[in-house]
Amino acid sequence: AQTVTQSQPEMSVQEAETVTLSCTYDTSENNYYLFWYKQPPSRQMILVIRQEAYKQQNATENRFSVNFQKAAKSFSLKISDSQLGDTAMYFCAFRSGGGADGLTFGKGTHLIIQP
Amino acid sequence: DAGVIQSPRHEVTEMGQEVTLRCKPISGHNSLFWYRQTMMRGLELLIYFNNNVPIDDSGMPEDRFSAKMPNASFSTLKIQPSEPRDSAVYFCASSLRDSYGYTFGSGTRLTVV
Numbered sequence A: 001a002q003t004v005t006q007s008q009p010e011m012s013v014q015e016a017e018t019v020t021l022s023c024t025y026d027t028s029e030n031n032y033y034l035f036w037y038k039q040p041p042s043r044q045m046i047l048v049i050r051q052e053a054y055k056q057q058n059a060t061e062n063r064f065s066v067n068f069q070k071a072a073k074s075f076s077l078k079i080s081d082s083q084l085g086d087t088a089m090y091f092c093a094f095r096s097g098g099g100a101d102g103l104t105f106g107k108g109t110h111l112i113i114q115p
Numbered sequence B: 001d002a003g004v005i006q007s008p009r010h011e012v013t014e015m016g017q018e019v020t021l022r023c024k025p026i027s028g029h030n031s032l033f034w035y036r037q038t039m040m041r042g043l044e045l046l047i048y049f050n051n052n053v054p055i056d057d058s059g060m061p062e063d064r065f066s067a068k069m070p071n072a073s074f075s076t077l078k079i080q081p082s083e084p085r086d087s088a089v090y091f092c093a094s095s096l097r098d099s100y101g102y103t104f105g106s107g108t109r110l111t112v113v
Helices: none
Strands: A003-005 A010-014 A019-021 A024-026 A032-039 A046-052 A064-069 A074-079 A088-096 A109-114 B005-007 B010-013 B019-024 B031-038 B042-050 B053-056 B065-071 B074-079 B088-095 B108-112
Touching: A003 A088, A010 A019, A019 A109, A024 A074, A032 A064, A032 A074, A046 A064, A046 A074, A074 A088, B005 B088, B010 B019, B019 B088, B019 B108, B031 B074, B042 B065, B042 B074, B053 B065, B074 B088
Parallel strands: A010 A109, B010 B108
Antiparallel strands: A003 A024, A019 A074, A032 A046, A032 A088, A064 A074, A088 A109, B005 B019, B019 B074, B031 B042, B031 B088, B042 B053, B065 B074, B088 B108
16 A cells, blocks of 8 residues: 655745645555645645656646655655745645556645745 | 535534535546545545446445445435544545546535534
8 A cells, every 4th residue: 555654744934935845655656646735724625736657857837846756755845935825734645557546645734834 | 617516515413313425526527536534544535436336445434434426426425323533524526537637625524523
């Protein structure tokens, strides 16, 4: 079974700073997908960014980018120019590439952006 | 598209009562997932369906939980009888099979007193 570990329960940074959230995972598969989801106080789960394991290039979405290190099984999220609206829980998730399986989530990081 | 629609948004019930949570997936999506979120255990996959057929229910905590998907546009998660430890937020999500994109509903916050 796959496991996803987020070692930072909570982080706090000043507005406009850059912050990196850590995620490691354990799998014996070679083909899989990784995701970062944002959950604001409204509790809606919002997809931030996703990465296919077979792609070497790191995914980027505007201010959000990842550092995908396949050999190290690491998948960190970098948020540049952080904004107050980025305050939320952030979950790292893994999905097997073998079919339409569900997601395995980490325990989450509570990110607080201070004004 | 209205997205994944869950109802009710909040549910408060007494221990021992039956609770039914509902989900309408995005039209055209053929995979549906039920998750439970608690502070202690985080987000857990309970069960998922492909083309209305249950594929993996190993995450269902016990026999008090059951899920059905009678057609492509509707699914239910039932708890009977409910217990206080079932209090959690229950999410439904849908996707196209073999696609890695998932869309989550807004969740149902269940409180069992």
